Amino acid sequence: MSDLKPGTLCVxxxxxxxxxxLIVEVVAHLGRHxxxxxxxxxxxxxxxxxxxxxxxxxxxxxxxxxxxECITDRHKLxxxxxPKDGLDDEDTATDKDRELVKLE
Numbered sequence: 001m002s003d004l005k006p007g008t009l010c011v012x013x014x015x016x017x018x019x020x021x022l023i024v025e026v027v028a029h030l031g032r033h034x035x036x037x038x039x040x041x042x043x044x045x046x047x048x049x050x051x052x053x054x055x056x057x058x059x060x061x062x063x064x065x066x067x068x069e070c071i072t073d074r075h076k077l078x079x080x081x082x083p084k085d086g087l088d089d090e091d092t093a094t095d096k097d098r099e100l101v102k103l104e
Contacts, residue, residue: 001038001074003029009045010077016062018052023080027069038074 004010008026012019024042033039044050050065 004040004074004077004079005029009080010042011080012072012076013078014076015072016050016052016054018062019050019065022046022050024077026077030071033071036071036073039071040074040077041069041071042077043069 004026006026006028010024010026012022012024014020023045025045027041027043030036030039030041047068049068050070052062053065053067053070055061055063
């Protein structure tokens with residue numbers, strides 16, 4: 001998987017069940033950290049606290065979230081992609097192009 005840059009918006013696709021589907025923003029890439037192969041600091045894009053976090057002392061159990069930031073694994077994050085990414089400029093119509101077509 002490719003590294004995610006700070007500022008990248010992602011959807012959580014695994015991990016704490018109550019967090020799945022939330023949009024988060026990458027704050028920092030930590031790499032190997034606390035037993036994780038590829039860790040990231042993320043924050044809730046809404047600015048609200050994350051609803052659920054892993055219990056720090058009891059592996060496999062969860063606690064009510066009390067922070068908008070957490071550390072998570074790369075494989076639990078799916079970046080949101082601009083629909084124009086991967087298209088050639090020729091295939092991408094701008095608003096100005098659309099206006100010209102209407103005038104013709």
